[in-house]
Amino acid sequence: MRMQSVKWSRNTAASLAMAVMMGGSSALAIDGKTAGQDAGKSALSRFGSKNAINSNISLPMTNSSNLMQTVNGATSFPATLTAPSSAKFLEVFIQPSGTGDLQQVIVSQDLNTDGTIDNAHTVPALVSGVCANGFISCNAGSWSNCRYYTWAADADGRVSEAPASITDLGGCYCINSSCGSNLVWVNSAIVLKDIGGGIVNAVHTSNTSFTITSVNTDITTITYYGQVTSQTNNAASSVAAFASSPTVSTLTGYYTNWPQLTAARDSAATSQPSDPSSFYYLISNSGAARQAQGKASVCTVDRAGRVDTTVTSFNDSGPGQVCTDHLIYMRVHKVDDLTYRLQYLDTGPGGPGAAHNNCNDNPGGDGWHTYKSVAVSAPDPAKLGKLMSATFNINNMGGPGCSNASASVDGIINGFDTSVQVGMSCPAGGAQWPTFNWSYFFDYKEDQYTESVEDRCATLANDPDCRLKDEEIDSVVTNQNFNPTGLNQLPSCKPFTGQVGTNNICRDWWHKKRTYVCGSQQYDFSDVATRFGQVVSSASDNTANLTFQDPRLGPQGWSVANGSINLPQRDPATECEVACKTRIAKTDTQVTTTGNVTDMRVPAQSYDIFYKTCIDNSCPADPGEEIVIDCQCINEFAEAATVIQTLRLAGKDNICSSGQKQPMQSR
Incomplete structure (x- = not known):
C-alpha cells in the first residue's frame, strides 16, 4: 500500500524508533493499548463534553454545593476556590438595530454570588457611540441631538447610567450608520469588551470586593465570572505561600x-x-520570550499639554496732599476691563452725605476725586487672563489738626467701587490739608496652553521592513491583526489648570499605542523538499515493514541510503465511524411578525435531530428518542448542505450589511 503522506523529521524518526521497540514485545503493546483505551474511556465519560467539564470541574471549583469527584467517581471532596463565585457574575447583551445603533443593552448581575441573577438593567436609550467609561446616545442612525452618559453603580454593585458631559467621557467612537456600515457586527468583540469593561469599572469603583476571574464572549453577549473577595476564606494554614x-x-x-x-x-x-x-x-x-525579542515592537505617540502662567505687574507710588473738613474715603473704580481709577472723597463730620464741606472742590459726576488712572495691557485672545490683584494704599496720612492713619482697599477682594474709610479724622475747625504716601499694585496673570507631540513610532513607521499590526487610539482599537477595524475615535477634551483657571482643550486624539512587526526570517527549504520528496515517493508499506530511500546531503553532495522499519501489528480499521441518527418530537412556540410558527409550518409537528456515535454497535438513544437510521456509515451531506443553504438565505433576508434593503438572492 502506498503511503499518502510522510512528514520526515527528527520527531518522526523518534516516533518510528519507538514503534520498532514496542513492536519487539507485542504482548506489552496490547496490554498498554488496552490500559490506555480503558483510561481514555473513563476520562471521557467524566470530562468528554462541555457540560461534563462544567459539571465535574467548573462548578465544584466555584460553588460549595457541588463536590469534586475522582475520575472513577468513588470519592467526593470539596474543591471550591478561596472565595465564593457565581456562574454568571455579570452578563451584557447587545442587540444592534438596522441603523447600526444598539437598540437594546441589557445588563444582568448576580450581586451576592449565589448563582441566581438578581438584578437586570435595560439601558433606556439607544447606544450610538461607545466609550471606555460610558456611552453616547443620538438620534437613530445619525450624530445629532446626542446625549452623554457614564456607567455608575451603587454600593451593592447595581449598574445604572448617569447623565454626563462629553468631557467626562474618554475613548469614545461611533458605531451607528452615520459613521460606517455594519460596524457592530464586524467588531462585536471589541464593542462588547469596551461596554463590559466600563460597566465592570463602575462596579469596582463602588465596591472593590468584586473580582473578575474569567470572561467569555459570543457575537452578542459578554459574560464575566467573578468572586467576592470580602468573603474570602483564610487559606494561610493550608497554603504556606498564601x-x-x-x-x-x-x-x-x-x-x-x-x-x-x-x-x-x-x-x-x-x-x-x-x-x-x-x-x-x-x-x-x-525560550519563547527570547525568541520573540526583536520581532514585535510596541511604541506610543503622545500629545503632551502644559499650562504656563505669566504675571504682569503695574505699580507706582509717591507723596500726596488733599483737602478735607473731617474725613477721607478711598476706593478703586473700574471703568472697564482695561481702565481703573484710584479715587478719594473728602467729607464733613456727617460722612459721605457732607462731601466737599468747606473745601469747595467738587469734581462733578459722582463727586469722587481721581488721584491716579491705571491702564492694564490688552489681553491676548490666545491666553486665559485675569486681574488677580488691584490694591490702592494710603499710608501715614495726617497733619496739623488731624489724626494719623493708613488704609488699603483691593478691588478684587473688597469689590470695585466699594469705599473704605481711611480712619483719619481732622476735628479742627474748617478745611485741613493732611499729607500722605500713596501706592498701588495691580497684578495681571495669563495662562497660556502649549502642547507638543512625542512620536516614538516614527522610526518604526518609516522602516519599510516594519508593518503595523495593532493600534489603539485613546483606548479605541483602530487596527487589529494587520487590518483596520473601521472604528474611529471621537475627539475628546482634557482639563488643564493654571493659576488663572482651567482650560478645556479638545483634540482628535491624545494617545496612540502601536505594535509593529519588523523583519522577516527567510528559510531555505529546498534541501528539505528534495529529501522529503524522495522519501515520500519511495516509501512502500509491506504490512510487516516500511521501506524507503533517504537522500542525505553531505560534504561530497547527495547520497541515497536505503531504509527499512519494522511495523507493529495493526488493528483492523473501518471506513468510517459507525453512527446513528435519532429524533425527538418537540413543541415549537416561537412567534414571528406573521404569527405563531405552528400556524405557518406544514406539517405542524417538528423534531430535534441528533447524530450519535455508536457504542459496541449499539445506538445510545435517550428515552423518548426515535432511531431514524441505526448504526452504520451515514452520509447526510445533502441534508447538511440544504440546512446550511437555508440558514444562509435566511440571513440574507434579515441582515442588510450594506444598510440598504435588497431582494433575497440565491448566491
Missing part, C-alpha cells in the same frame, strides 16, 4: 491606591530577576 502574600484588604486597596500597586510591582520585579524559582525569572528567560 501567608506571605498581601492580604485581601491590601489587594482591594490597590484599586483606589494604584501608586501602591506600582510600588509593589517594582519591588517584585527588583527582587525576582535573580531568583531562578520565581515566575518572573522563568517567564522572562523562557
Whole structure:
C-alpha cells in the first residue's frame, strides 16, 4: 500500500524508533493499548463534553454545593476556590438595530454570588457611540441631538447610567450608520469588551470586593465570572505561600491606591530577576520570550499639554496732599476691563452725605476725586487672563489738626467701587490739608496652553521592513491583526489648570499605542523538499515493514541510503465511524411578525435531530428518542448542505450589511 503522506523529521524518526521497540514485545503493546483505551474511556465519560467539564470541574471549583469527584467517581471532596463565585457574575447583551445603533443593552448581575441573577438593567436609550467609561446616545442612525452618559453603580454593585458631559467621557467612537456600515457586527468583540469593561469599572469603583476571574464572549453577549473577595476564606494554614502574600484588604486597596500597586510591582520585579524559582525569572528567560525579542515592537505617540502662567505687574507710588473738613474715603473704580481709577472723597463730620464741606472742590459726576488712572495691557485672545490683584494704599496720612492713619482697599477682594474709610479724622475747625504716601499694585496673570507631540513610532513607521499590526487610539482599537477595524475615535477634551483657571482643550486624539512587526526570517527549504520528496515517493508499506530511500546531503553532495522499519501489528480499521441518527418530537412556540410558527409550518409537528456515535454497535438513544437510521456509515451531506443553504438565505433576508434593503438572492 502506498503511503499518502510522510512528514520526515527528527520527531518522526523518534516516533518510528519507538514503534520498532514496542513492536519487539507485542504482548506489552496490547496490554498498554488496552490500559490506555480503558483510561481514555473513563476520562471521557467524566470530562468528554462541555457540560461534563462544567459539571465535574467548573462548578465544584466555584460553588460549595457541588463536590469534586475522582475520575472513577468513588470519592467526593470539596474543591471550591478561596472565595465564593457565581456562574454568571455579570452578563451584557447587545442587540444592534438596522441603523447600526444598539437598540437594546441589557445588563444582568448576580450581586451576592449565589448563582441566581438578581438584578437586570435595560439601558433606556439607544447606544450610538461607545466609550471606555460610558456611552453616547443620538438620534437613530445619525450624530445629532446626542446625549452623554457614564456607567455608575451603587454600593451593592447595581449598574445604572448617569447623565454626563462629553468631557467626562474618554475613548469614545461611533458605531451607528452615520459613521460606517455594519460596524457592530464586524467588531462585536471589541464593542462588547469596551461596554463590559466600563460597566465592570463602575462596579469596582463602588465596591472593590468584586473580582473578575474569567470572561467569555459570543457575537452578542459578554459574560464575566467573578468572586467576592470580602468573603474570602483564610487559606494561610493550608497554603504556606498564601501567608506571605498581601492580604485581601491590601489587594482591594490597590484599586483606589494604584501608586501602591506600582510600588509593589517594582519591588517584585527588583527582587525576582535573580531568583531562578520565581515566575518572573522563568517567564522572562523562557525560550519563547527570547525568541520573540526583536520581532514585535510596541511604541506610543503622545500629545503632551502644559499650562504656563505669566504675571504682569503695574505699580507706582509717591507723596500726596488733599483737602478735607473731617474725613477721607478711598476706593478703586473700574471703568472697564482695561481702565481703573484710584479715587478719594473728602467729607464733613456727617460722612459721605457732607462731601466737599468747606473745601469747595467738587469734581462733578459722582463727586469722587481721581488721584491716579491705571491702564492694564490688552489681553491676548490666545491666553486665559485675569486681574488677580488691584490694591490702592494710603499710608501715614495726617497733619496739623488731624489724626494719623493708613488704609488699603483691593478691588478684587473688597469689590470695585466699594469705599473704605481711611480712619483719619481732622476735628479742627474748617478745611485741613493732611499729607500722605500713596501706592498701588495691580497684578495681571495669563495662562497660556502649549502642547507638543512625542512620536516614538516614527522610526518604526518609516522602516519599510516594519508593518503595523495593532493600534489603539485613546483606548479605541483602530487596527487589529494587520487590518483596520473601521472604528474611529471621537475627539475628546482634557482639563488643564493654571493659576488663572482651567482650560478645556479638545483634540482628535491624545494617545496612540502601536505594535509593529519588523523583519522577516527567510528559510531555505529546498534541501528539505528534495529529501522529503524522495522519501515520500519511495516509501512502500509491506504490512510487516516500511521501506524507503533517504537522500542525505553531505560534504561530497547527495547520497541515497536505503531504509527499512519494522511495523507493529495493526488493528483492523473501518471506513468510517459507525453512527446513528435519532429524533425527538418537540413543541415549537416561537412567534414571528406573521404569527405563531405552528400556524405557518406544514406539517405542524417538528423534531430535534441528533447524530450519535455508536457504542459496541449499539445506538445510545435517550428515552423518548426515535432511531431514524441505526448504526452504520451515514452520509447526510445533502441534508447538511440544504440546512446550511437555508440558514444562509435566511440571513440574507434579515441582515442588510450594506444598510440598504435588497431582494433575497440565491448566491
